[in-house]
Amino acid sequence: MRKDYSSDLTDSQWHNVKTVLNTSRHRQHDLRRDILDAIFYVVKTGCQWRMLPGEFAPWQTVYYYFRTWKQRGVIARLLSIARRGARQKAGREPEPSALVIDCQSVPITRSGGLCGFDGNKKVKGRKRHIVADTQGWTWAVGIHAANEHESQHALKLIERADQRSERLEAIFADKAYRGGLEDTLGEALGLRLEITESDSEEPGFSVEPKRWIVERTFGWFGGWRRLAKEYERRAETSAAMVRLASLRLALSRL
Known part of the structure; x- marks a missing residue:
């Protein structure tokens, strides 16, 4: 059983965003949550991709999906859902x-x-x-x-x-x-x-x-x-890191 980290999503937080990452493909690692938790771990701790703890998916797998989700706008869509939900929970318009x-x-x-x-x-x-x-x-x-x-x-x-x-x-x-x-x-x-x-x-x-x-x-x-x-070498990667931190912060209010 994998160790829990403070950057991991709770069940209720995961429930708010899982539809964006829904997949019918079956793999060893749950692309909808395990990979996202690993990415949050990197942003929170500042560790290199290659230094991800072994209990996560292989770092190459985690980095591949980080890059793919960044390029396809998945991270931006997740942030959009989270911040709208956080605003509504605070009694504000979305x-x-x-x-x-x-x-x-x-x-x-x-x-x-x-x-x-x-x-x-x-x-x-x-x-x-x-x-x-x-x-x-x-x-x-x-x-x-x-x-x-x-x-x-x-x-x-x-x-x-x-x-x-x-x-x-x-x-x-x-x-x-x-x-x-x-x-x-x-x-x-x-x-x-x-x-x-x-x-x-x-x-x-x-x-x-x-x-x-x-x-x-x-x-x-x-x-x-x-x-x-x-x-980060690339500005778009740096922007993705900011979005990921914002996403995790907004999810903590849901």
């Missing part, structure tokens, strides 16, 4: 009317791939760019070099989020997004951009309205060791 956008600079390892230097944060690596709802659930993810300004990628990211919610009306952001984005959002998507700033005049850190929500989401990611640094 789709949000307001979202918050922000990014964080993350140092990169020697894995290679997309990289830049954020002179403001003094970080060499990438920017992890997300759009989250007011519950903290991720609706769009983008990865780009740390030297590229967030406003260059904001519109594309918001467009993706807008396609997933018919109720969307407003986007909250900090002053880094101020500029042409306001007019562009209104003309292209009919959305309202609201720049939030702290009311405090004291020097140092202060909580900004609405933006604390997305900062909390970044804080949640801190509990997932695979997200502590940028270990």
Whole structure:
């Protein structure tokens, strides 16, 4: 009998997503749960694929399905189900009317791939760019070099989020997004951009309205060791890791 890990799905959590991974093929390892638990283990612990405990499926099998589900959009569909369910359980509409956008600079390892230097944060690596709802659930993810300004990628990211919610009306952001984005959002998507700033005049850190929500989401990611640094060579793989952590967090609320 396999050892249980804290990253494993419970029966009730699995019940909410199993139809997406339903398969009529019979194999040694349950593709609907065993493989997903193994993937969550990698994201949670930060271990290399080759260092998966032997009680899971062979690492080659786990990685194959991770790559396949990433390319076919399966991970994104699972996240969509989980975040809608988490919102409904919290008494909210399945789709949000307001979202918050922000990014964080993350140092990169020697894995290679997309990289830049954020002179403001003094970080060499990438920017992890997300759009989250007011519950903290991720609706769009983008990865780009740390030297590229967030406003260059904001519109594309918001467009993706807008396609997933018919109720969307407003986007909250900090002053880094101020500029042409306001007019562009209104003309292209009919959305309202609201720049939030702290009311405090004291020097140092202060909580900004609405933006604390997305900062909390970044804080949640801190509990997932695979997200502590940028270990992935490909940006799309890095984005998939963020979606997987968001998926597991949302499932924990169901």
